[in-house]
Structures are given as C-alpha cells and as structure tokens.
Amino acid sequence: MIRITVKYYGEVAEKAQKEEEIINIEESNTQAILDYLKQTYGLAQEVKVAVNLELVTSATTIESTDEIAILSQFAGG
C-alpha cells in the first residue's frame, strides 16, 4: 500500500471534479493509478502520466514523494 498525491489537469480535472487528491493504491506503480482512475472516474487509457515532470509511457515504479500528474491530451498551439 502506498499513499500518494495525484494532480489532475485539463479534461482529467474536469472528469474527476478536482485538481488534486490523495489516494491509496496497492501497488507502487503508475499502472495502479491508471486502474484507480478507470474504476473511480471511468478514465480510459488516453490520459498521460507524468512522474516528476517527465511523461512515462509504461508502468513505472513510484514513491510517495514523487510528483504525479495525470494529463489529458495536449492542445497547445
């Protein structure tokens, strides 16, 4: 079990109806966060995950002190 703070941006924040929350997940990796998002908010795989300001594309080990952000599709420009 790990307790982490997760930040939400863009459409993800809209769907979660919050910009940040503290969650408990069984496994210390990003896939466990995606599973939580799917179960809780129905968010599918189109979201992006950033760990300490870097995008990660596969399941990545995380620690409780990491900065985790869940991002919707980029739309700059």
Next chain:
Amino acid sequence: MKNLFIKGAISPEFIAISIAKHQSKKTIGAHNIFLGQVRADMVGENTVKAIEFSCYQEMAEKEMVALRETAFKKFNLTCMHIHHSIGEVKVGEICIFVFVSAPHRKNVYKATEYIVEQVKTNVPLFGKELFYSNTHQWKQNK
C-alpha cells in the same frame, strides 16, 4: 523564460514591440514568425467562440526550456521567443507567438516549424473549446 505564458490573447502591439526590440541586434539577417489564431471550428451544430487554455506550469516551463536549448543548437539561432496564451482567447485572436532570428533565412523557416510542432506535442497545455451554445469540448491536437 520571460513572459512565456500570457494571460489572454497575445496582442498585435506585443508582437510589434517584440519585433522592434531586435533592431539593435546587428548580426541578425532573418526573422521568422509563427502566429496561431483561434479558429471558429464547427463541431456538429456548435461553433467555437473561444478557447480557454490551461497548463501544468512546472512541466510546461521545463519542456519549453529544453525546447529552447535544443532549437538554439539545432538551428544556430541568434534569438528565439515563444509566448503562449493562458486563459480565454476569442476567435480571431492570437494564442501562440513563435519568433526566431538568425543571420540567414534558411534556418529560421525550419526552426519555426520545428518549435511549433514540439510545443503541440510535448508541452502540457490544455484547451477547452467554448461554444456559442455555452457547452464545450476539449481540444485535441491533430
């Protein structure tokens, strides 16, 4: 990076002043500018009236700094400025301003395209397309 994010639209005056500031830089022989403007897209029966931009600021700034370093090296630029709007930008207004300068013209064309593509792909900016019907959808870069 100075004034990376600008609240609301990027004004023509801001762009003009930015150009004027480069007149003292005597090694520059070519500038190139890209301006992105909010388009009145039709989505079904809805028409876009504005885009509300937001960002993950710490990561966006980090990505912009990295992009700046890469672009300077890759295209041998003398100067480079990127500004992007945050908040609401109405149809017809400017939301991104990329301005690159070098001694000769060839590199500034390539650099501008490269920078705009990288911003679209790598910088965590989000856009809510606001419709006249007071509904919205989230913009996705193609």
